[in-house]
Amino acid sequence: MNTFKSIIKNNIRQYGMLIALVFIMIFFWISTDGILMRPVNITNLLLQNSYIIIMAIGMLLIIVTGVVDLSVGSVCGFIGGLAAVLMVRHHFNVYVTMLICLAIGAAVGAWNGFWVAYQKIPAFIVTLAGMLIFRGLVLWLLNGESVGPFPEEFQRIASGFIPDVFHYPGFHLTSIVIGVILSIIIVFLDYRSRRNNQKYEFEVLPLPFFIFKNLIVVSAIMGLCYVMASYKGLPNVLILMGVLAVIYTIITNKTVLGRRIYAMGGNEKATKLSGINTDRLSFFCFVNMGVLSALAGMVFAARLNSATPKAGNSFEMDVIAANYIGGASTTGGVGTVVGALVGAFIMGVLNNGMSIMGINIDWQQVIKGMVLLMAVFFDVVQKNKSGK
Amino acid sequence: MSEVILEMRNISKTFPGVKALDDVSFSVRRGDIHALVGENGAGKSTLMKVLSGVYPFGSYEGQILFMGEERHFKDIADSESVGIAIIHQELTLVPMLSIAENIFLGNEPRKNGIVNWHEEVQKSKEFLKIVGLRESPQTLITDLGLGKQQLVEIAKAISKEVKLLILDEPTASLNETDSEKLLDLLVEFKKHGMTSILISHKIQEIKKVADVITILRDGATIETLDKGRDEITEARIIRDMVGRDLTHRFPPRESIIGDSIFEVRNWNVFHPTHSDRKVCKEVNLTVKKGEVVGIAGLMGAGRTELAMSIFGHAYGKHITGQVLLHGREIDVSSVEKAVKNGIAYATEDRKSLGLVLIQDVKTNVTLANLENIKEGMFIGSHKELNAATYYKNKLSIRCSNIMQKAVNLSGGNQQKVVISKWLFADPEVLILDEPTRGIDVGAKFEIYTIINKLASEGKAIILISSELPEILGVCDRIYIMNEGKIVGEMPVKDASQEKIMERIMLTQEVMG
């Protein structure tokens, strides 16, 4: 009994938001008469939030170092505009354009990083300036008008689906196969890490909990794949997001680079005095953010099939909020990729569900604000409890 | 026999994974100086935190009786209101506020809701007089040395009409003169009927001032010694603490000294903000192969500044001079380069410069040498766990396991983690800045043994310490530093505490 309580207590912070997400989904599932969970809607939900999620992953690294980047929304719009100008006005090749856009994104990140890391200007100021600068540049680039449509190849990155190799009529079998493979990998990795922990006599989840947890994860993956398969299959952006999530989870958990970024966020002085070049780390995180903002900018433009001067407006708020909802700390050193994803989905489901229910945009904002506040409050309360 | 002012009965306190206190009973007589000693992680600080309400009623088991009444403190303010004041192991003054503001923080004298500055300053003057600190109440805390800050803490405590004063390792970061002053003050307070509880790892001072000594080990009371009743010897206290005899305080040293391997030439450093103030002046020093070199000096002599400026210009501005390793000049213009070139510096300020507190023991131990645990692109978790476990055993770091966060370790064990980090980095030159501050006698011996071993492996070791016996017991040669200059150098066989102090005083006068 005691152990059961302590298991819940020790893991509530890790899984709390995930549970919250599940409850929110169930709530909207019921209150929208099932519309929320329809294949079309789920697909839409993923597509609508893909760019936020891509940027949230980049923002995680920045937030872990202890600062924020306010310029990402403008950068996202700026790169979308650039892509449109290059492809639509100047008829550049799609892939060449994508490379150029990513490179410019990196350069934009380097610009921010230069001021923050090497000139010691507070990131808040640098990126606030960036927010204005790049918004101005989009307006200039597009002359204040929308530019489109894009070549079909380009549109596919945002609105295409993976091809089906099995050609089973009415059902996208490939998606199910991918789901099964993914599930097996995840369960295997979790099992292996559990075995390792046991070998070193660290605390692990008791077996029933372990099985229960994996069962939930597998059913979530398979459920999603099944829903998608009965529509058009897995969207390309979902694959893109999945790959990014895996890569960045590995970077943050398993590599020296990740270790250093977390150490820097935890105590910058001590990390520096351990012989680690913290300026370079901070610079890297901004460059990385620039590249991911560029990617998100292209996905967003491709989805709308045009670049508009207002594209990406206030995205930075959703991106930052997603991270804090997902358990990242405002003082740095704490946060996970999975947390950022969960946070982004909570925001996404709220948006989507409330829109279906016909709740006005004004109240949507109020509710999202309250959710952010409550999530962080929950975190603080948890922290205080475990400190005593 | 005077009455009992405090009685703690059957106190137990558990943290996730550790039982920090296990059925401890502890009673203090009114008017005594009661010492609490024990190894790092024995539970001394925890016991005092239970007493002062840092850990509120309900989060521990057992009873607290203070002045005859059972007490259920729910926070510090609660225990303060009945006259218990605690001065924590880590000072808690606000650096950018004045002495007076700090003394009355949260307790400001008010008139019509507005802080009465005049009264605050007047009263502060009285308290400063009592603790013997000759400073204006308007001086900012940052401008005070650690010894004086400690006195301000005490002034703050007595401003609250304290009946029981708890001091958690107050002398750990003080030099001898300041320590003595502080202890005299306690004795003076005692004459006026105040009771105090003193935690310290310095057995000599305990022996000198304490009326009663309680020894804790592994969260349990081992023995209570009474000055009037029992025969108190250092050996006995140490045996109770460590659980075995420790006949020597310093391991025997057989030094085989070779050629010079590390050299600093004409080293000049300026203050980072007051750029006309020279902090290190024409410093020259050498360390030979297998040699342990000590730097003695008073607080503020510029020893830490010297060490940190050599360690990748981590301190100071407009640094000039040369650093040579094995006769070749090396680049120390950034910490990264200094570490790559084989220099390590274990800081004296473990909390803000030494540790990433929110991370676990293993992460902190391996942070300075992640290259060594890399497997391809990734961190080799086996290598990491093995490394951390090795140092945990080697320095007997007391933690529930190496996944425990550094912030939850006892002060002394945090210090051991800092040292482990630099041992793991495997440097050529190891600069240790007050490495045994807050560390118990047993672990000190362990650290001295490691220093000896590193020296015999041919490493160059520089030891900065304010404890002269330590410098004399461990080093082969001693530099004496004062006001940013090397003012003397002597082999240990010619050195004594008197000679070192004399050297410092002499140069003080000449310059002053």
Ligand SMILES: Nc1ncnc2c1ncn2[C@@H]1O[C@H](COP(=O)(O)OP(=O)(O)OP(=O)(O)O)[C@@H](O)[C@H]1O
């Ligand atoms: N918040 C906490 N969470 C988990 N364990 C803790 C926490 N605080 C203290 N401990 C553990 O409790 C034990 C006692 O710690 P305590 O700080 O009382 O030791 P101490 O006797 O004061 O040692 P030192 O001489 O090093 O200051 C240690 O093993 C420590 O790791």
Ligand SMILES: [Mg+2]
């Ligand atoms: Mg302590």
